[in-house]
Structure formats: C-alpha cells, structure tokens
Amino acid sequence: MIINKKVVKAEFIRRPNRFQAYIKLDGEEIMVHVPNTGRCREILILGCTVILREENNPLRKTKYDLIGGYKGDKLINIDSQIPNKVVEEALKKGLIEPLSNYNIIQREKTYGNSRFDFKLSNNEGDEYYLEIKGVTLEENGETRFPDAPTDRGRKHILELIQVKKEGKGAGILFLIQMDDVKYFTPNDEMDKPFGEALRLAHENGVDLFAYDCKVGESFITLNNKINIKL
Missing domain, CATH: 3.40.1350.60 (Trna Endonuclease; Chain: A, domain 1)
Structure with a gap:
C-alpha cells in the first residue's frame, strides 16, 4: 500500500507515554502522536531517525503521526493500523x-x-x-x-x-x-x-x-x- 499523505524524516527525542513522543523537525522540538501501544524500545531511541506522516486535521492536538523508525539501516513500520x-x-x-x-x-x-x-x-x-x-x-x-x-x-x-x-x-x-x-x-x-x-x-x-x-x-x-x- 502507498502512504498518500506527506511523509517527512525527523530526529527522535523521547516518548513520555504510549501515545505521545517528542521529535526534532527542522530544528524545532514538537510533540507527535504514536499510533502503537507497544513499547518499541529497541526502535525509538534517542537520536534515531523516525518517519512522520502529516495528518493536517484541525481537530487534532498533533500535526504528525510517528509511523516508523530506522534501526541502523533497517526501516521498521510501527503504525498499528x-x-x-x-x-x-x-x-x-x-x-x-x-x-x-x-x-x-x-x-x-x-x-x-x-x-x-x-x-x-x-x-x-x-x-x-x-x-x-x-x-x-x-x-x-x-x-x-x-x-x-x-x-x-x-x-x-x-x-x-x-x-x-x-x-x-x-x-x-x-x-x-x-x-x-x-x-x-x-x-x-x-x-x-x-x-x-x-x-x-x-x-x-x-x-x-x-x-x-x-x-x-x-x-x-x-x-x-x-x-x-x-
């Protein structure tokens, strides 16, 4: 399947709870939604490159979903949907x-x-x-x-x-x-x-x-x- 929405790379900072993470995008620290209730601790580590999907829903608190991350050279999709x-x-x-x-x-x-x-x-x-x-x-x-x-x-x-x-x-x-x-x-x-x-x-x-x-x-x-x- 093709992800039709805009996709961008960012730097992972931290994940304070199951549904939220903080990333650095274009030099700015912002909060994003994590669509996965699993731990993903071996993927979401400080400084790793993550993949964000832009949602642009005015009713949302966050502009992006964190849908994947690089573990070394391996890209792993973490979107539970x-x-x-x-x-x-x-x-x-x-x-x-x-x-x-x-x-x-x-x-x-x-x-x-x-x-x-x-x-x-x-x-x-x-x-x-x-x-x-x-x-x-x-x-x-x-x-x-x-x-x-x-x-x-x-x-x-x-x-x-x-x-x-x-x-x-x-x-x-x-x-x-x-x-x-x-x-x-x-x-x-x-x-x-x-x-x-x-x-x-x-x-x-x-x-x-x-x-x-x-x-x-x-x-x-x-x-x-x-x-x-x-």
Whole structure:
C-alpha cells in the first residue's frame, strides 16, 4: 500500500507515554502522536531517525503521526493500523496462497461473542476467521510478538480455537513490519501465556502464518512467507 499523505524524516527525542513522543523537525522540538501501544524500545531511541506522516486535521492536538523508525539501516513500520490494511490488500490480490480460494473479504466481523479482524468466505459457503498481529520486535533477524504483555491477544487465540472446533476455518497471521528477517517466534520472555496459547492453537488446527514486508518511507507491502518456530 502507498502512504498518500506527506511523509517527512525527523530526529527522535523521547516518548513520555504510549501515545505521545517528542521529535526534532527542522530544528524545532514538537510533540507527535504514536499510533502503537507497544513499547518499541529497541526502535525509538534517542537520536534515531523516525518517519512522520502529516495528518493536517484541525481537530487534532498533533500535526504528525510517528509511523516508523530506522534501526541502523533497517526501516521498521510501527503504525498499528497498517497491518490490517496490508493484509487486506494482499488478500484481494490473492498473494496469501493458502487463503486464495476465499473471494469474499470482510473486516471486523463477529462470530459468536468474538470479533475478528477478517471473515473470509467463498461461493461454496466456506468460512474462515483470521486475526492479524503486527510485529515490530526484531533482534539479529529473529522477530517476536508481543513486545508487551497482551491478555487481549491471548483471548483472541483461544477464541479462534473454539471457531476451529465448531467446523470453521481459523488462522493467525503475524505481519512483520520490516524486511530481511530470519524467522518468527512467540516472545515467551515477555508473555509466556501468549506463547502457550499459540502452541495450543497450532495443536488444535488453527493455521499460523508469518510474512515480512517490503517497507519504504512512503509504502509498505506484503513480501515473503517467514518460518515460524514454536
């Protein structure tokens, strides 16, 4: 997907809370919005180069969203709203081969008491529920999720196990918001119950996918399927 709004580079200074950061742009220190509740501590470090998307909404307190940062030479997108958009684009283009037989794609659909990122279906009446998790944590080519404890993420996994038991298709796709990585693994050090739930889902037939992305300062697209180590 192309980021159609104006994108600029800035210097990161600090992040006092989950939703705000201070950056230096054209010699001026300003506050920006951070559209990611994760920690991103290995990316957002003093002096690093960050990518801002101009919003120009007069009702906002901040003019820019901080959507990415350079970790050395590697650009990592951190916008938490991006993964669903990237996956939707890929699904429509048939780029996720195991799911290419589903031609009806719906966002934010409910099954029972649960709401999932996608409901996929086809003319034969098959149904598939897909949850997306954006991945920004990387170390020496190993990518991990989550970078902060997530009871909500564990709940989604257990709900997908129930969907599978009721005869529907179910899957979790980890969208790695960078390229040139080796593999994906659950971050047991940060959230062991999440990793245990993910392994339980795999044992119960829930599909697990991981894909990296081609990332530029003004675009991000699905790239290669990545190996998962449980």
